[in-house]
Amino acid sequence: MLDALVNTLTKYVTLSPEEVDIIESLFIFRSFRKRQYILQEGEIARFETFIVKGVTRTFEVDEKGQEHVLQFGLEDWWIGDLYSFLTETPTKSNIDCLEDTQVYQITKPNLEILYERVPKMERHFRIVIQNAYIASIKRVASSLAKTATERYLDFTTQYPQIEQRVPNHQIASYLGITAQSLSRIRSQAHKKQQ
Amino acid sequence: MLDALVNTLTKYVTLSPEEVDIIESLFIFRSFRKRQYILQEGEIARFETFIVKGVTRTFEVDEKGQEHVLQFGLEDWWIGDLYSFLTETPTKSNIDCLEDTQVYQITKPNLEILYERVPKMERHFRIVIQNAYIASIKRVASSLAKTATERYLDFTTQYPQIEQRVPNHQIASYLGITAQSLSRIRSQAHKKQQ
DNA sequence: GAAAAAAATTAACCTATGGTAATTAAAATG
DNA sequence: CATTTTAATTACCATAGGTTAATTTTTTTC
Numbered sequence: 001m002l003d004a005l006v007n008t009l010t011k012y013v014t015l016s017p018e019e020v021d022i023i024e025s026l027f028i029f030r031s032f033r034k035r036q037y038i039l040q041e042g043e044i045a046r047f048e049t050f051i052v053k054g055v056t057r058t059f060e061v062d063e064k065g066q067e068h069v070l071q072f073g074l075e076d077w078w079i080g081d082l083y084s085f086l087t088e089t090p091t092k093s094n095i096d097c098l099e100d101t102q103v104y105q106i107t108k109p110n111l112e113i114l115y116e117r118v119p120k121m122e123r124h125f126r127i128v129i130q131n132a133y134i135a136s137i138k139r140v141a142s143s144l145a146k147t148a149t150e151r152y153l154d155f156t157t158q159y160p161q162i163e164q165r166v167p168n169h170q171i172a173s174y175l176g177i178t179a180q181s182l183s184r185i186r187s188q189a190h191k192k193q194q
Numbered sequence: 195m196l197d198a199l200v201n202t203l204t205k206y207v208t209l210s211p212e213e214v215d216i217i218e219s220l221f222i223f224r225s226f227r228k229r230q231y232i233l234q235e236g237e238i239a240r241f242e243t244f245i246v247k248g249v250t251r252t253f254e255v256d257e258k259g260q261e262h263v264l265q266f267g268l269e270d271w272w273i274g275d276l277y278s279f280l281t282e283t284p285t286k287s288n289i290d291c292l293e294d295t296q297v298y299q300i301t302k303p304n305l306e307i308l309y310e311r312v313p314k315m316e317r318h319f320r321i322v323i324q325n326a327y328i329a330s331i332k333r334v335a336s337s338l339a340k341t342a343t344e345r346y347l348d349f350t351t352q353y354p355q356i357e358q359r360v361p362n363h364q365i366a367s368y369l370g371i372t373a374q375s376l377s378r379i380r381s382q383a384h385k386k387q388q
Numbered sequence: 389g390a391a392a393a394a395a396a397t398t399a400a401c402c403t404a405t406g407g408t409a410a411t412t413a414a415a416a417t418g
Numbered sequence: 419c420a421t422t423t424t425a426a427t428t429a430c431c432a433t434a435g436g437t438t439a440a441t442t443t444t445t446t447t448c
Contacts, residue, residue, distance in 0.1 A: 060335055068338040070331065083328045119313065126320035133327035134277045137264065140330060141254055143337045144262040144370045148435070167395060176338045181435050183397050342405075361425060375405055377427050 002029075004052045005104045008076050012127045013120040022117050026110040032097045038079075039095040045084035047105035051077050054101025055165050059173070060092050069174040072098075072162050078128055098166055148177045149185050196223075198246045199298045202270050206321045207314040216311050220304040226295045232273075233289040239278035241299035245271050248295025249359050253367070254286050263368040266292075266356050272322055292360055342371045343379050 005027060006020055015023070028047075032038055038056060039045055056073035058081075070093065073079035084091035085108060106114070114121050142151055152175055156163050163171065168186075169179035177185075199221060200214055209217070222241075226232060232250060233239055250267035252275075264287065267273035278285035279302060300308070308315050336345055346369055350357050357365065362380075363373035371379075 060339065062339040066339070068335065070335055070338075082324060083331075086324065115317075119316075122313075122316040122320055123309075126316055126323065129320065129323050129327055130276060130280065133323055133330060136327060136330035136334060137277075139334055140337070141262065141264055143334070144264075144367075145254065145256040145260070169395065173338075177434095178436060179396070180398085180437085184435085187397080363425065372406060373426070374407085374428085378405085381427080 002027075002104075004076065005050055008050065009121070009124055012124050015118070015120075019118045023114065026114050027104040027106050030103055030105060032101045032103070034097050034100050036101075037094060037096045038101075038103070039081065039091060039093060041092055041094050042090050043084075044088050045081040045091045045093075046107055048078060048080040048082070048085055048111065049073075049095075050104045050106075051075055051079060052102040052104060054103075055098040055162075056095050056101055057098055057166070057170055058093050058095045061094070067173060068176075069170055072159070072166060072170075072174065074161060074165075078132070082129075098170070143176065148175060148181060149189070151175050152182065152185055153189070196221075196298075198270065199244055202244065203315070203318055206318050209312070209314075213312045217308065220308050221298040221300050224297055224299060226291045226297070228291055228294050230295075231288060231290045232295075232297070233275065233285060233287060235286055235288050236284050237278075238282050239275040239285050239287075240301055242272060242274040242276070242279055242305065243267075243289075244298045244300075245269055245273060246296040246298060248297075249292040249356075250289050250295055251292055251360070251364055252287050252289045255288070261367060262370075263364055266353070266360060266364075266368065268355060268359075272326070276323075292364070337370065342369060342375060343383065345369050346376065346379055347383070 002024060006015070006023065009015065009023060027050075029052075032054070038049060039058075041061065051073050053075055054073075056079055057069055058071040058073065058079060059067045059069045061067055071079065073095075079095060081091040081093045083089070084093070088108070111125075142154060146154070152171075155171065155175060168182055172179045172182035175182065196218060200209070200217065203209065203217060221244075223246075226248070232243060233252075235255065245267050247269055248267075250273055251263055252265040252267065252273060253261045253263045255261050265273060267289075273289060275285040275287045277283070278287070282302070305319075309319075336348060340348070346365075349365065349369060362376055366373045366376035369376065
């Protein structure tokens with residue numbers, strides 16, 4: 001179990017056994033059932049969460065009551081609301097599990113201890129955040145430049161694993177369209193392929 | 195001049211005079227005229243750029259030849275294409291100056307030297323990127339949940355300085371709408387205010 | 389494995405925003 | 419300061435995607 005976490009943490013930095021012990025002592029392992037919430041709107045995000053197994057969805061609910069998927073989470077991904085976590089203010093996000101999910105979590109105080117005792121972890125998390133930032137910019141660029149059809153096709157090629165494990169109406173929400181529109185897009189795409 | 199850079203670099207960390215010297219030796223100062231390009235599509239982004247004075251716009255051109263503004267840059271902001279910079283691959287972005295602009299730039303090798311000689315700069319850049327990432331996520335959320343009118347009003351309250359210094363059609367592009375649509379939105383907003 | 393719940397599809401109609409074009413206003417330049 | 423260039427506005431029609439609603443399919447649950 002811890003292996004999955006340590007393997008990922010050593011992706012951009014090398015760790016000694018003592019450092020692995022420190023890490024082990026600072027993370028908490030938790031299990032969630034499908035449909036359980038890892039984080040709910042109004043709470044302060046006390047943890048950053050690393051997914052060992054499972055699928056999650058992070059979404060916000062707007063004033064009209066509509067849900068908007070900001071992010072999916074899969075094995076080896078970090079999820080959470082970084083803003084709430086860092087500023088210790090209530091989150092607007094919800095995270096629930098689309099499958100039974102196992103995670104490692106770290107609190108802000110423990111993350112600070114981690115940075116202090118294993119300074120090279122700053123490097124790891126800088127790179128993790130860099131990559132998340134780059135992905136987010138790509139998403140902005142794609143929402144500015146592309147039609148819903150193009151965005152859907154990009155999504156299916158970029159995240160085939162997600163497409164298989166997540167209901168279409170969640171993908172539609174991620175793409176910023178309704179389930180009905182996605183259905184229409186899919187049926188048109190199938191027609192063209194024939 | 196260097197003050198502006200050092201002030202910002204010390205926002206999240208404290209620096210000794212020796213460390214300030216190291217920084218001074220690793221950055222390059224450059225001046226650009228309005229309309230000059232700091233970065234053009236196809237180049238490798240050799241620098242991350244800190245704006246001392248001026249306004250920039252980062253944009254991509256899509257297959258249909260349309261420009262889409264990804265980011266504006268103002269005093270004390272970092273701009274650049276992090277992906278191209280880190281991976282040393284050709285950028286799809288262009289950065290040009292909307293006013294005469296002065297910047298400090300750092301190359302990737304020099305940034306690595308900086309991290310090595312002044313390790314706490316990892317912290318600074320992790321936080322800079324964190325903040326940029328958080329802003330990008332907010333933009334995604336807003337593009338999913340909000341109408342163009344709402345996004346425009348949010349923009350004017352969040353970035354009043356940009357609204358003053360940047361032509362409306364660039365703001366329209368940033369918001370993902372045409373200049374004509376923004377014009378319509380503005381005239382409707384004015385009507386309601388009366 | 390039957391019943392209930394959740395997800396996907398289809399269709400008819402509606403609306404926000406895009407595209408094109410023409411007009412006016414403002415800013416840059418020699 | 420006259421001319422050219424750039425920016426903003428307005429109007430009219432086109433269209434992608436939203437809304438509502440009904441129907442079918444799939445998945446979950448007891």
